Amino acid sequence: MNCKFSAPSCPYVAAPMQVSCSFQAPCGLEGGDTLRQPVHEVSTDGNLSLVLSVQVADFTVDWLSLQRRTYNGEIPSRTWRVKRRDVIRLNLFNDLMLPEKTDPLNSLRFPNTTNMHTHGLHISPKVEDVVVEARPGGDLSYEYNIEENHPSGTFWFHPHVHGSTLFQLHSGMAGMIIVEDEETDPGLSQQLKSVSCPFNCEHDIQLIFQPTLLYSNVKNAYKFASMQDDIEDGIDNLANYIVASTGKTFKDWISNDANGISYFTTNGQLKPTLNIMTGQLKRFRLSKFFEKISNSQKT
Numbered sequence: 072m073n074c075k076f077s078a079p080s081c082p083y084v085a086a087p088m089q090v091s092c093s094f095q096a097p098c099g100l101e102g103g104d105t106l107r108q109p110v111h112e113v114s115t116d117g118n119l120s121l122v123l124s125v126q127v128a129d130f131t132v133d134w135l136s137l138q139r140r141t142y143n144g145e146i147p148s149r150t151w152r153v154k155r156r157d158v159i160r161l162n163l164f165n166d167l168m169l170p171e172k173t174d175p176l177n178s179l180r181f182p183n184t185t186n187m188h189t190h191g192l193h194i195s196p197k198v199e200d201v202v203v204e205a206r207p208g209g210d211l212s213y214e215y216n217i218e219e220n221h222p223s224g225t226f227w228f229h230p231h232v233h234g235s236t237l238f239q240l241h242s243g244m245a246g247m248i249i250v251e252d253e254e255t256d257p258g259l260s261q262q263l264k265s266v267s268c269p270f271n272c273e274h275d276i277q278l279i280f281q282p283t284l285l286y287s288n289v290k291n292a293y294k295f296a297s298m299q300d301d302i303e304d305g306i307d308n309l310a311n312y313i314v315a316s317t318g319k320t321f322k323d324w325i326s327n328d329a330n331g332i333s334y335f336t337t338n339g340q341l342k343p344t345l346n347i348m349t350g351q352l353k354r355f356r357l358s359k360f361f362e363k364i365s366n367s368q369k370t
């Protein structure tokens with residue numbers, strides 16, 4: 072029906088509600104934008120050179136804008152795409168430059184110290200010693216040789232400083248690594264090849280699940296605001312906002328189970344949308360960048 076509001080035969084259709092939410096007048100999150108894919112950093116002539124700056128950046132979902140520790144300001148980080156026999160050279164700069172918190176061993180500590188850990192690559196532990204750390208303002212270099220017999224597949228990277236791994240991971244610091252299939256791989260069927268990068272990249276879809284919005288309905292230890300409290304986070308300003316309707320802080324609001332801010336994001340988005348034609352085959356590469364979770368979180 073093509074109908075105007077003034078026509079008497081028109082059913083009444085309410086105009087979309089213009090919701091303008093804010094830290095002082097918060098409301099639930101919707102999401103639902105078209106699914107984005109992470110940018111790929113692709114090796115050329117056997118080399119992949121990467122520069123990652125660990126820095127604080129805005130992370131925004133709908134009206135909610137939060138500050139997070141990130142790689143180069145991106146959540147998730149870019150995907151590293153390599154082949155067997157490639158060399159990855161990474162320069163990692165810790166640009167956090169925030170005061171450090173040095174609690175005793177085995178407590179949440181060192182939120183502003185970092186390093187790099189590749190998850191699943193077949194490399195020597197000497198290449199990536201997790202006790203080697205970059206303090207605020209420091210930097211580290213890594214060189215990874217992808218061996219000739221390395222399996223193709225989907226892997227990931229994240230920081231691994233003892234005391235802040237979970238905190239930085241939940242903040243958003245992670246990304247995917249793809250070791251490409253090769254024509255001669257015995258496991259590569261024609262059907263899989265028809266939907267896989269590097270042959271048919273448009274059908275090769277990455278879904279990166281991250282615990283970036285876990286503020287309520289989780290065990291206290293894993294609520295992001297609780298971790299920020301524990302760590303006396305210098306970028307945590309949520310307690311500075313007062314919600315007009317309750318007179319309490321925005322931190323109270325976002326941590327309140329009743330408000331339901333308990334989401335995993337997909338490629339840094341909340342409930343993104345992907346349209347697929349009927350009968351179209353796709354390849355999905357799934358990574359979940361978290362450890363322990365409860366059953367109550369939504370994606």
Ligand SMILES: [Cu+2]
Binds near residue numbers: 188189190229
């Ligand atoms: Cu890991």
